[in-house]
Amino acid sequence: ECRVFNPQWTRDYFFVQLKEKAVCLVCQETVAVFKEYNLRRHYESRHKDKYASRASFRVAQLIASCGKSFTEGEFVKKCLNVVVEEVCPEKKDVFNAVSLLASTITRRVEEIGGNVYAQLQQKTKDFQFFSLALDESTDVQDTAELLIFIRGVNANFEMCEELAALQSLKGTTTGEDIFDKVCQTMQQLGLDWAKLASITTDGAPSMVGASRGLIGRMNREMEERGLTALLQVHCLIHQQALCCKVLKWDSVMKVVVSCINFIRANGLKHRQFQQFLSELESAYGDVLYHTEIRWLSRGKVLRRFYELLPEVNAFLQSKGKTVPELIDPAWKWHLAFLTDVTELLNGLNLQLQGKGKLICDMYSHIKGFEVKLRLVLEQVEKHNFTHLPATQSFSAEKPSVVFPGEKCVEALEMMKAEFGVRFRELHVHAKEIRLFQNPFVADIDEAQPSYQFELAELQNCDVLKDAFKPNSLIDFYAALPNDTYPNIKPDAGPQFTLMNTQYIGASLWNLQRTQELFCCDKKGDPWSRLLHIFL
Structure with a gap:
């Protein structure tokens, strides 16, 4: 008895018949005897909780990336139950196993955000160049918050742009205070000062001061390490707003x-x-x-x-x-x-x-x-x-x-x-930007001596001309041979890392001020992890 495979088992337990055996679609294991008890036991012991947990994680990620309150998970659960009752009531127990309580969503967000941050720590090890962008503001509880963003490129010109840290500033918010937080963030991510190409700020005195501001302090640090001074960029959107x-x-x-x-x-x-x-x-x-x-x-x-x-x-x-x-x-x-x-x-x-x-x-x-x-x-x-x-x-x-x-x-x-x-700072670097944007139209005579022979080679290479697409610069530079273009290719890296801070920072400040996300302690891990997912 029960030696005939029931097609309903595919829907219920994710098994299919392969020759004379039942094969699990999830783990590829086989069950020799066509008995529903055997298939149900395999599914419930191996995969039922796994799928419920996976679904819970995906909903938590969606809630965080959309900037919704963690309590929205309970509302989503009610909606799912209504749908199940109408569409597939026999699956009600399966959906009930998916936990979407606020406390569960908080834990999921912590784990997902922690994983995102761990991936960032791994990616930073391969950065050839990176830049930082800083935006400081005050939250609804009058706590000074410093957002630190990072964009870096590796040897294969794979670009990564993420939130590096959310740092709370206790007491004063001087250039020295901000510098300490930047150093702390760089240490946590294992970043090499020699690979730091530029820093973007919002132009506040505590940021750009030549002596007591962040930029002055960063340049002194670079000088002490025997490195060239940083390229300082004032956020372009902020400049336009001014x-x-x-x-x-x-x-x-x-x-x-x-x-x-x-x-x-x-x-x-x-x-x-x-x-x-x-x-x-x-x-x-x-x-x-x-x-x-x-x-x-x-x-x-x-x-x-x-x-x-x-x-x-x-x-x-x-x-x-x-x-x-x-x-x-x-x-x-x-x-x-x-x-x-x-x-x-x-x-x-x-x-x-x-x-x-x-x-x-x-x-x-x-x-x-x-x-x-x-x-x-x-x-x-x-x-x-x-x-x-x-x-x-x-x-x-x-x-x-x-x-x-x-x-x-x-x-x-x-x-x-x-x-x-x-x-005016951008206009000073107009030739370098234009060379980076389209090296085929750069004037060889006006280029740096280290670039001239490489530009001559590049501008007369029909294969690279055909492959060049202005909307895909990163792919173009990644494809350049290292031995033929030993100067142009690596020097393009810092150009890819320059970024705006005001646009991303404004998104996070708007999220903080408009969403009721303080069901978790904003000074704790969930809030910081949420921002990693939101970006």
Whole structure:
């Protein structure tokens, strides 16, 4: 009896029939006798708990990588049970074995994060070059937190970008305090100072001070070790955000913010405004709050306000609030112009964002924006608004007041000058960046003597020319023969390690401030491990 293989056993116990034996699909072991008891015993003793544990780990990883609260696991479990009851009620016991309690998710996150960190420790041993990026901020409990990121490349040009450490700063946050945390992190990861190519900071005095700041302290350490000084990089996104500060235009922003606050500060007014827009079948359902610390906030707020300007003015008048600027043509010129310029800046900011960006790509975006800025400046001087849609739209209305060209041109010239100052360090290294980005167009005569013969060989190699793809630089340099290009190939390594800190740091600070993740002790291991998974 029971000598016939039942196909249902494949679904229940992961066995299939192979000739005259039942073979386990998981471990490839065989069971000679076709008895359900034998197959069930094998599955329950060898694999049932294993699969439940594996499922629990995968859910924990998903919760952590999405920045959800650890208690979400219990909600996921309830959802799974509902699905099982409807789809496959006979599997209910199998799904019940998957533990998704908050305490279980916390342990899983610790283990996964620990494993990620252990892998990072192994990868750092093979780094040929690496760079550090630092971002310091204060959390919701007023504790100074230092995020340290690392990006490195090995001999095969395999790139790794991870969170190296989250360090809490007790008491003062001087350059010496930050330096101690950097040294501690490098020691924990077993990093070699000789392979440190650059360091990226947010430009704070405690970071960039030449004598008492982190950079000064790092350079002294490098000098004591007989190494060359570090390449210091000020986060490009932060630089771009500082350039935006030139366009304060309080005469516009104060009115816009005041009107928005009047509408949204009171719940009843806010609901009435939304209903008002709905009745008018407006393209938008609300105005946006302005948040100074958000990079893209001002551009989005101004664009929305400009699009809803007639509706906002009508609503405010219905509430007995008169804002003369909303019907003043001179002020509306300024609003339209500022809306267009901030949108241009937002476009550059978005181009600079993203994990894994190379310095040559970011520099190309900055150069491109500077060209756009020069073009817009020349056109605005001639009252040509081709690339300024809001300004062009208002111009088409033929307002009674002429375009305030002098003030707008002055604002563009100030911003152009600010970009030139903020990014002058990049322009100094323009030739090196261009050589790294595309060695086939580099001028051999102007290249360093150690590169000239190698560039001559490279630029006349048809095979490498055909293989070159600008969007796959790391693969191109990895394929270069070491013996033919002993200088160009290794010197490309530090270029791959340069990175932005502000974009990644902002993601983590937003996670910390917006998610209820403090069911675990934020000063303990789960929080640190969570960040390793989240990135």
